[in-house]
Amino acid sequence: MKKIKTAIIGAAGYTGGELLRLLVYHPVCELVYVHSNSQKGKKVTEVHPDLIGDTELLFTDKVETKGIDAVFLGLPHGETKGFLENHPFSPNTLIIDLSTDFRDESNGFVYGLPEVNKSKIQNAKKIANPGCFATGIQLALAPAIQKSWVRNTIQVSGITGSTGAGKKLAETSHFSYRTGNMSVYKLFTHQHLKEIKQTFGQLNPEFKQDLLFVPYRGNFSRGIWITAYFPFEGDLDEALKVYKDFYQDAPFTHVSDQDIDMKQAVNTNKCILYLQKENGQLVIYAAIDNLLKGASGQAVQNFNIAFGLEETTGLNLKSIAF
Incomplete structure (x- = not known):
């Protein structure tokens, strides 16, 4: 297969x-620059030393739009x-943006949550990659929203690793701040709420409920844990069937x-999702x-879908058990 020239x-x-x-390991991708x-002029391996032996690329501050x-x-x-x-790219160039700038699907961008928007992603040339908290919360609640199970305010909490704050050093990402510590930030006002509500409105136009989200800074480097719950009159077996049916084609x-x-x-x-029914509440982790x-x-997953590749290409990664 012809390599996909990528930047x-x-x-x-x-x-x-x-x-x-x-x-660098993707079988169909050719990293052009x-x-x-x-970091212009430096070897990639000077900045990401774990990639030694995998690439000889240098960082550049030049942007080439042709042939990409x-x-x-x-x-x-x-x-x-x-x-x-x-830097206008060709209309035939696939653009995948990992920032918040186009998650409202403006300027021709498609919101890249594959479990909900796969058919749109397949035909897209501009994809807005979802936020991290937004991904976990949407996947935890999407089947319930679609089934109109949520009739009251949803309670959601989430804890994220320090890498979620980016590489640039800040007071709350210092080791001495994070280790042995937890803290709340952006209570009920997190920027990802906007894209979450957009997706829920598309899944169920009648969804108008509040989502009260408590984000925590965790004392670990990577990972997100979401807990969401709401009153639920059905039983756990019913909920499990709905969730498994909803995600049956999601690899x-x-x-x-x-x-x-x-x-x-x-x-x-x-x-990975887990459901419980306790005290009249459906709880989703x-x-x-x-x-x-x-x-x-997820950006590479969207890349695969947009180019008609197997969704899992280059993404068969193994978790860390301990």
Whole structure:
């Protein structure tokens, strides 16, 4: 098969590094160049030393738009629109944006949640990759929203690893702050709520309920754990059947019959779900890797779908058990 000529813009950070690790091994991808203003001229392996022996590429601050079949944009939030205005790619180039800029599906972008929008992604040339918390929350609740089970406010909490804050050093990402510590941020106001409500409205136009989300900073480097619950009159077997039917064709989203833990999902592109019925509440747990299913892995999944490849191509990763 002909190789897909691919570029990464903004490849020095955590998500850019994960994209590199995936794409250097992707059997159909040819990495033409990797872009970084801050690391220009350096070997990729100087910034991502674990890739020694896997690539000889150098970072460049030059942007080549011609002859590129696909480009991944790992720019800071708010910068993608201006970048694309200054660097217009061919209409035939697949653009996958990992920022928040086009998740409202403006400017011709499709929201890239494969479990909900696969048919749209198959025909898209512009894909807005979902946020990490948004991915976990949407996959935890999508079947219930579609079935109109949620009639009251949804209670959701989520805890994320420090890599979710990006590579740039900040007070709350210091080891001395994170270790042995937990804290809440953006209570009920997290930026991912907007895209979550957009998807839920598409799944069920009658959905108007509030979603009260409590995000936590975790004292670990990667992974996301979501807990969501709401009053439910049905039984657990009914809920399990609906969830398993909803995800029966989703190669990365799995409904477990036994209790789960976050490490089952870390270092994979999986979302693993577990359901319980307690005190009249349907409780759903979701575990993902914030840098893979929550970012770069899902971006490659969308790349595969858009090019008509097997959805799992280059993404058969093994979790870390201990």
